[in-house]
Amino acid sequence: MSIYRIGIDVGGTHTDAVLLDENNQVISETKSPTTEDVGTGIYTAMKKIIEEANVPREQIKFAMLGTTHCTNAIVERRRLNNIAAIRIGAPATLAVKTLIGVPDDLREALGKYLYLVKGGHEFDGREITSLDEEHLYQIAEEIKGKVDSVAITSVFSPVSQTHEARASEIIREVLGEEVAISLSSEIGSVGLLERENATIINAAVVNVAKTAADGFVHALKNEGIEAKVFFGQNDGTLMSLDYAVKYPIFTIACGPTNSLRGASYLTKSSDAIVVDVGGTTTDIGVLMQSFPRESSLAVEIGGARTNFRMPDIVSIGLGGGTIIRMKDNGEFTIGPDSVGYHLPEKSLIFGGDTLTATDVAVALGKVELGDPSKVAHLDTGLLKKVYANMVEMVEEAVDKMKTSAEDASVILVGGGSILLPEALKGASKVIRPKRSGVANAIGAAISQVSGQVERIYKLTEIDRDQALEMAKDEAKQEAIKAGADPDHLIIVDIEDVPLAYLPGNATRIRVKAAGDLAQLEVPMS
Template structure:
């Protein structure tokens, strides 16, 4: 019997799950997320292996969903010093790199940037003559000052040969130790948002290096030496550890997508709304044809506006540790503050002195944990008011995710899902599963390898079928680079968006594929 291990790091808990080769859950554990993240991963991995009592050498795959990159951006810590090289002079000098960025993150990255000649017009014509010597002079001036380079060409989503050429020059001038990120491989249409995403990707390479090295080290310490190692992407798929080191930004918001995938698997549904209730917050997303629905608008990451792919998620300040209070006007309030991972110390049912949503669930007889006598003094009326407030918060969030007025099927997962009432307006059916508390770790374990490619094609210059074939081939290449087996890759999504301002029928084409994991 072979096994897979999935680990997902949340804000409150780090969850680990072991699945057998038939994807049956063998064992799972929850451990408090540590401040340094790594030790929490070590503890969860150690516990799940010890308690499951399996042969570590039979583990063939290990998957990690981590908040490390998100935390690094939000906390402005462990980020690399980035040099930004934009190819479009003089047309874009009025809006320089780092425009509208929070100053505290700019101070960390160091404001090294240059706008050089190059780039393309929207129809593929050269904007200004590319000057190799100018590029070499800029890069030479950055020697010893930057740890990573973000290369951004105007309309590189249409034509990206200049970006790849500058990549080769950068490698020659700055050496192998400097990380290089190309905007055409990361973001979408929209210069500034794509540039921002590329800068963040470049800034995160040290964080991902440390995280991936730490995960491999933890596995080795536990005797898991034969496993293929993967990290979770934010579209509900996996990528190889080497691919993650090249595109660390793709791990941002992978936690909610793991939960959505895990919920879909547990419920046996490919279309539903998923509510993942943690200790501090709840994430609401939509599963569409088995994969998380992606956001169609630019997304703010740590105060920086970006346009790389992100899941369509609504987060609310409601969790199992959310603090319940009665306002002066008699109204009951829930959250957004929470006791978080200290719930076992601070909640009333566990002998603490803070009233939480979990205490309300205990008082109403929905769950048997802690000591129910310690919440017996809470009146039935107050408990019902608190539950009604929780229901209102959830109903409003679900309404924000709906695309039609009809009732939806809701899958409830996460360790705090018991606080959600059994009846909600706008919800036709609520599905809970006893394994839902570790749906995120299960989602990490069952995922396939993903590949995605996006480019602007001008259909007056290339036939649509030929463009689709080209994009599909390049998406397949991305999937194989991320660790998928050739021959198992399937097309799961095609998106075409015509560019209204272009006279020659230009279309932004996005293709997504998935494939099976490599086997040992």
């Protein structure tokens, strides 16, 4: 019996969907306008590819979703959980308040129940002071019935997780299994405030992720599909439904990474710069051994500085729907605003009243789309300057992503990639693969499942080889929990950084394991 899989990726302008067979060949594909409620666009796209493919629904066994639900909730400050944030770090961290430096509106939404408890560890694993369990019980009683999600952060928990683990037990004991608990040691790396912010944001979007997951499962059931559901995460791999609801923050920026994985698959390239042109933005990322390069910098999410893993992506305000404004003196501006998914109504070539980047390309004969006569009256000389500026924006962004001055392979994907020329400055070659318009959905569908661990080990207690093996085993267990097949796991990345500023010959080890989907035919929950 053939086994099929669905891949869906939600972008700012389009929701792309593909149906693949067991050989990962595309059977059907579509681009559907992203809807304001997101869910309707997902359902429309999914229904279209299923009807077009006309395959037995019972043979569709996997469904993968890359979604912007959590990102949108944080940016819009909507649909967030009622959370409590507990920092274990008194008296050492009294001088710095929780959510410091976070925008006022986000602090107002998330900062109603903030607590500081005695405990935490030094950088070498020694206790600062013993954990104040009595205070934790008091806090649990105080927030009972008032919150549905709790973020727990302890000083240097990447070195020792014991206080976070015990705090979690106490909160769970009093509040029950219904309340979600996020632990900073499972989300961020060393750096208290950034890790705390990441943990709080994770706790705040648990319900959003659950609603998205339930909606996707419900949509599949309505189509008579019993499939295992996976969510795309921002390292270019997948995670199971339960894992996504526990760590929803890892879905942030999964769209660009899906495109990178799709670009790698479509071109069989393991190392290249990928330019993903959508309707609103162009995202540029780097493939390293077929996976997205990870950012080494702290990243702001909704104005909050965080340090959980994120892809190294540069985004520029240029897409198919980018608004071009012409001035009387011959000058012009390109974006950064866009008509987004209203392109088929607003763009001049479709009878609208707004000059977009797509109109410019059509007027210059770069693209065959819509009605070219509706842009024939435009000043060709000025349009050429606009187009050259558009291309230059992309070339500058590509240069920013390079690690050397040498030319690099560039892969163009995304529906808006038709706007760009066949050659770019700084590119040794430009590859535009077949089905590049739905590379993101393909990337979601073909991705493996991964698990990652980042820990600090004291080499006075164990030797380096033992530390590496422990990290590898833990990463593999995380991958299995996320839905990977235990029999087909490989280690795809190891980073071992000696920490000269810590005593005891300490080292920070980060390991990622990845594997194929576990081939368990179980019904949806």
